[in-house]
Amino acid sequence: MGILIGGFLVLMLLGLPVALAMICASLLYILATGSVPNVIVAQRMIAGVESFPLLAVPFFILAGNLMNIAGITGRIYNFAVALVGWMRGGLGQVNIIGSVIFSGMSGTAIADAAGLGTIEIKAMRDHGYSAEFSVGVTAASATLGPIIPPSLPFVIYGMMANVSIGSLFLGGVVPGIVMTLLMMATVAFIARRNNWGGDALFSWKKLGSASTEIAVVLAFPLVTWLLTRAGVSVNTAVGCTLVVLLLADWYFDFSAVMALMAPVILIGGMTLGWFTPTEAAMAAVIWALFLGLVRYRSMTLKTLVRATVDTIETTASVLFIVTAASIFAWLLTVSQAAQLMTDAILGFTQNKWMFLLLANVLILVVGCFIDTIAAITILVPILLPIVLKLGIDPIHFGLIMTLNLMIGLLHPPLGMVLFVLARVARLSVERTTMAILPWLVPLFAALIAITYIPEITLWLPRLVAAGK
Template sequence: MTTLIGSFLGLMLIGLPVAMAMAIASLLYILITGSVPDVIVAQRMIAGVESFPLLAVPFFILAGNLMNIAGITGRIYKFAVALVGWMKGGLGQVNIVGSVIFSGMSGTAIADAAGLGTIEIKAMKDHGYSPEFAVGVTAASATLGPIFPPSLPFVIYGMMANVSIGALFLAGVLPGVVMMLFMMATVAFIARRNNWGGDVLFSWKDLGSAGVEILVVLLFPLSIWLMTLVGVSVNFAVGGAMAALLFADWYFKFSAVMALMAPVILIGGMTMGWFTPTEAAMAAVVWALFLGLVRYRSMTLSSLAKATFDTVETTASVLFIVTAASIFAWLLTTSQAAQILADWILSFTQTKWVFLILANLLILVVGCFIDTTAAITILVPILLPIVLKLGIDPIHFGLIMVLNLMIGLLHPPLGMVLFVLARISKLSVERTTVAIMPWLIPLFLSLIAITYIPEISLWLPQMMQTAK
């Protein structure tokens, strides 16, 4: 155990990437101890990525890239401006609402920060907001991406913890709303303290247009449900509702209805059992292609090729981390290191509420130093047995783990959202870090609420399970 963990930490301290550190530490352990045949390394690494749920990873990454090049981010931003831009601290509120909508398509915090963040930070600077405030609210709202469904970290966690990915997606809805409300309240507080007003004039026409678009989106699943109640087949009901939606979008020239439909199709399809989370990722790609090539006609072959190559590059890095982490986590288990660490944690407490405090602290620290995918792959084998022993729902714990790791993305030394926003805003990493610090308050308040009120996470999955 000492060889495995010591070499891993040592390699990280000298600046080696996390995935390389895990792979080399695993190989050193096998060579030094001689307790495991060399061929096991290859077998375990292949087994780590030989999983059907992991097929969702490249498709969700591709969907996020396609959304960015299809002009969907701009339409979401304009819709959010019409909806909440008139409030105090208007563009700050727009930033948060836009991230909520975009998170229903991308599934990653980095895609949210890089996609909408580019538009939002520039617009906020142009309206006189300080770069620090623009960066801070963009960083905080980017954490909503993996909490609202769909979510790449939930896919990885669900695979590792052997829990329903669909249930995890549903469990993220209410926690995402809680986080959104805390963030919007923070913007309102800062705006009131600085005597900021709205950034667009209040207009019943614009607000009404945004309201009509929301109503049209909500009518889509309602119309399907009503048609099935009167005996219409599900396939015919979906086809009829989609045809009506396309006609309304063409006739009334809605600006964002089709973009807003993405989360409705994904979440509704999984909830109704029309497709699995992996198939939902493929549906997200198809929808993004439809919008970019047919509805908005904003994609070109060159931009489509670029999005594809970016997806290949990102997917390769993610899956390499999964393969390296899988052998590392397997060795932690077989060497009894995971059991020793679990026993050590349980020696402090046998109370689940105290354990959750310790787990939060541990995951927060790990999230500052280790990539999200690698952190989930390493921590789940260690912490899940304790979670089950103490009677904590693994779905609830999945929300806690992912939110902690999202907060870690905002911290140096390895916070990817931090570095993305520093590049976009042209601020130094130090100034970006300082700008993000005040926004940790609403994030930690959300974390406390989600940790100690399990019903926030579990109510919707339990209700849907009861309905079935």
Template sequence: MLILLGSFLGLMVLGVPVAIAMAVASLAFILISGTVPDVILAQRMIAGVESFPLLAVPFFILAGNLMNIAGVTGRIYAFAVSLVGWMRGGLAQVNIIGSVIFSGMSGTAIADAAGIGTIEIKAMKDHGYSTEVAVGVTAASATLGPIIPPSLPFVIYGMMSNTSIGALFLGGVIPGVVMTLFMMATVAIFARIYSWGSDAKFSLRDLGTAGIEVAVVFGFPILAYGLVWMGLSVNLAIGLALAVLLALDYYFDFSAVMALMTPVILIGGMTLGWFTPTEAAAAAVIWSLFLGLVRYRSMTMRSLTKATFDTIETTASVLFIVTAASIFAWLLTVSQTAQILSDLILGLTQNKWVFLILVNLLLLFIGCFLDTIAAITIVVPILLPIALKLGVDPIHFGLIMTLNLMIGLLHPPLGMVLFVLSRVAGLSVERTTMAILPWLIPLFAALFAITFIPELTLWLPRFMGMTR
């Protein structure tokens, strides 16, 4: 345990990247202990990425990149302005609603911050908001990306914990709504304190158009179900409903109907059993290509090539972290380190709620220093068995873990959203960090509610029959 954890922490202190630190610490343990054949290093690293659910990772990353270059982000922004831009602090509210919609397509906080976040920060600055305010609300809303389905961290957690990824996706819906409401309430309070006005004129016509777009999107599954009820085959019903949707979108030139359809296709398809979460990721890519190449015609071969290479680069870094974390987590188990840590935690408390408080504190600390994927891969084998012993549902535990680690993305030294927004806004990391601090209030409030009200997470998966 001293060799494994000591070398890992020592390398981290020296500034070695987390994946390399885990790989070197694992190799050092194998060479020094002599109890594990060195060939195990390669075998376990390969086994760590030899998983069907992990195929969703490059597809969801590619879908997010394609949405960013397909002109979808601008349309989402325009839709959000029509919906909430007339409120006090309108563009801050638009920022949140835009992130909610984009979260249903990308599944990552970084894609949200780098994509629609870039548009939102520029717009807020142009309307007189300070750069710090624009960065703070963008950072807070970006955490919605991995909570509202689809979600890359849920894919990794589901693979590590042998939990239904579809159930995790459904479990994130209501917590995502709770986080959205808390953030919007925070904007309303700040708007009153700092006398923010509205940023768009109230237009009953624009608001009505936005409402019609939402109605059209929700009408799609209702129409498809009605056609099936009338005796048509599922494929024919979906085809006819989609044809009606395309005709309406083409005729009325809606700003965001096709973009809003993405989460409906993904969640509806998984809920009805049409495809697995991994296949849903591929469906998201196909839909993104359709929007960029056919519907909006905003995607060029050059931009498509750039999105592809960006996806390759991001996927390679994510999977390298997964491979290194897999061998590290396996060694934690075989060396009895995980069991020792588990016994230590159980020695502190046998109370479920006290345990969850300790988990929150631990994960908030870990999230500041470890990449999200690495943290999930390392921590799940240690903490999940304890959670199950104490009666914590694995879906509920997955939401708690993911939200904690998302908050960690907003903190130095390894908060990726922090660095992305610092670069986008042209602020120093220190000023960006200070700008984010006030917006942690709604995030911690949501974390408290999600931790101590399990039904917020579990009601929808149970209602849909995906968990007991």
């Protein structure tokens, strides 16, 4: 155990990438102990990616890239300006609302930060906001990406913990709303303290137009439900409602209705049992292609190829981390290291609330040093047995783990959102880190609420399960 964990930590401190550090530490353990045949390394690495749920990874990444090149991010931004740009700290509020909408399509914090973040930071700085405030609110809002469904970390966690990915997606809805409200309250507080006004003139016409688009989107599931109650089959009801929606969008030329429909289609399709979360990722790609090629006609062959190449590069790095983490996690299990850690934690406390406190601290620290996907793959085999033994719902714990790791993305040394935004805003990593620190207050407030009020996470999955 000392060779495995010690070797990993030493290699990390020497600056080796996380995935390579895990593979090298695993090989070192195998060579030193001679207890595991060498061929097991290749077998376990291949087994780590031979999973149907992991098919969702490239498709969600591709969907996020397609949304970016289709110009949908710009439409979302303009819609958010019309909806909340007139409030105090207007573009800060726009930043948050834009992230809420975009996170329902991309599923990753990095896509959110790189996509909308580029537009938002430039607009905020052009309106006189400091670089620090612009970067801080963009970083905080990017954490919504993996909490509001769909979510790549939920896919990995669901696969590792053997829990319903659809239930994890539903479990992220209410926590995402709580986080949004806390961030918007933080913007309002900072704006009032600095005597900032809005960044767009209040207009009943624009507000009414934005509200109408929201009403149209919300009417889709409502009308579908009413038709089914009247005896129409689900497929016919959805088909008819979708055709009417497309005609209305074409006639009135709504700015963002089709973009807003993406999360409705994904969550609704999974709830109705039309497709699994993995198939939902494919549906997200099809919807993005429809918007870019047919509805908005903003995609070209060149941009489509670029999005595909970017997706291949990102997917390769993610799956390489998964393969490396799978052999490392397996060795933690067979070497009894995971069991020893479990016994040590249970020997310290049998109280589930105290365990959740300790788990939060552990995951936060790990999230600052290890990539999100690798951290989930390593920590789930160690912590899940304790979670189940103490009677903690694994879906609830999945939200806790994901939010902790999202906060870790905002910190050096390996916080990817931190580095993406430092590059976008052309700030040093040190200045970017200082800009993010005040925004840890609403994030930690959300983490505490989600940790110690399980119903925030579990209410919606239980409601949907009861209604089936």
